[in-house]
Amino acid sequence: MKNNNTDMMRILTGDRPTGPLHLGHYVGSLKNRVLLQDRYDMFIIIADVQALTTNYINVDRIKNDVREVCLDYLSVGINPKKTTIFIQSQIPEIAELTIFYSMLVKISFLKHNPTIKTEALEKGVENNLSYGFLGYPVSQAADITFCKANLVPVGEDQIPHIEQTREIVRRFNKLYGPVLVEPKALVGEVPRLVGLDGKLKMSKSYNNALFLKDSPEIVKKKVFSAVTDPARIHPNDPGHPEICTVFAYHNAFNEKEVLEIEQSCKKGTIRCIDCKNNLTNIINSFLAPIQEKRNTFEKHQDLIIDILKTGTKQAKNIAKKTVVEVKQAMQLDYFG
Numbered sequence: 001m002k003n004n005n006t007d008m009m010r011i012l013t014g015d016r017p018t019g020p021l022h023l024g025h026y027v028g029s030l031k032n033r034v035l036l037q038d039r040y041d042m043f044i045i046i047a048d049v050q051a052l053t054t055n056y057i058n059v060d061r062i063k064n065d066v067r068e069v070c071l072d073y074l075s076v077g078i079n080p081k082k083t084t085i086f087i088q089s090q091i092p093e094i095a096e097l098t099i100f101y102s103m104l105v106k107i108s109f110l111k112h113n114p115t116i117k118t119e120a121l122e123k124g125v126e127n128n129l130s131y132g133f134l135g136y137p138v139s140q141a142a143d144i145t146f147c148k149a150n151l152v153p154v155g156e157d158q159i160p161h162i163e164q165t166r167e168i169v170r171r172f173n174k175l176y177g178p179v180l181v182e183p184k185a186l187v188g189e190v191p192r193l194v195g196l197d198g199k200l201k202m203s204k205s206y207n208n209a210l211f212l213k214d215s216p217e218i219v220k221k222k223v224f225s226a227v228t229d230p231a232r233i234h235p236n237d238p239g240h241p242e243i244c245t246v247f248a249y250h251n252a253f254n255e256k257e258v259l260e261i262e263q264s265c266k267k268g269t270i271r272c273i274d275c276k277n278n279l280t281n282i283i284n285s286f287l288a289p290i291q292e293k294r295n296t297f298e299k300h301q302d303l304i305i306d307i308l309k310t311g312t313k314q315a316k317n318i319a320k321k322t323v324v325e326v327k328q329a330m331q332l333d334y335f336g
């Protein structure tokens with residue numbers, strides 16, 4: 001069990017459990033989390049309630065997706081002795097805080113949130129948004145503030161939500177007293193990885209993702225399907241690595257050879273097929289130890305449940321304390 005170190009700055013971050021994690025998650029957040037867990041008191045929320053914004057009809061998938069996400073965390077090296085991993089829906093205090101915060105938020109402000117707008121458009125619900133979907137940034141503010149997180153490592157698309165959280169904290173503290181901590185967003189260096197289609201960011205819902213659990217054969221198939229520079233018709237045509245998906249992956253995963261590949265692509269001295277074969281090997285050797293770890297954990301399902309249970313209990317203890325303070329500040333404390 002993790003020893004909560006009160007001297008350390010606290011981090012909270014998380015994911016919606018909507019399926020297995022992919023290379024985009026690795027580059028954009030997981031890699032950073034593994035490093036940060038040594039220097040910060042880290043909390044990771046598996047946001048199953050937030051997943052309901054879009055998946056409330058297919059609830060039968062959520063339980064398995066929570067398990068998959070936890071498996072992915074553990075297999076990339078997130079260490080439950082250093083990091084508290086917990087499940088959002090099992091902490092009712094988060095829902096309680098959400099209700100209190102919702103009084104401080106204007107609907108017009110939520111409607112202008114660019115990330116909500118984009119997600120609603122993508123799901124085709126821009127004209128009939130649910131109350132829960134429109135309001136999930138308020139619930140996310142509760143995710144972040146229940147543990148008084150100082151930092152929230154996220155992708156760029158999450159910045160409006162962190163701004164919303166900061167706004168809620170400022171209003172709350174001004175109205176009721178200094179209880180909450182105003183968090184800062186921490187945006188990673190490589191915020192997004194392009195998908196296999198070469199156009200959109202890598203995402204399960206765009207069907208352009210290479211998953212951490214993909215087998216070597218699937219990796220090969222996917223790498224060979226990746227969109228490359230359309231100007232390279234003959235093997236020695238000069239290439240444009242800056243628009244090539246395969247090059248983007250070399251850039252993210254093949255630090256050793258990336259400069260050489262860039263030069264030979266520009267000169268037309270490396271064939272796309274060789275470049276793809278090389279990348280397949282690089283990705284497969286990157287994934288091998290991750291998958292080995294995944295297989296070990298997969299054989300011990302009870303261990304995963306244990307990790308989630310312990311993490312959730314730890315998070316809940318902290319949430320309880322914050323709710324007491326919040327209710328006291330709001331004068332909703334009646335019985336001592």
Ligand code: TRP
Pocket residue numbers: 012013014015016045047050140143144152153154158
């Ligand atoms: N909104 C985040 C996403 O879609 C997931 C999330 C939920 C989150 N609660 C959070 C991220 C709190 C950071 C902090 O990826």
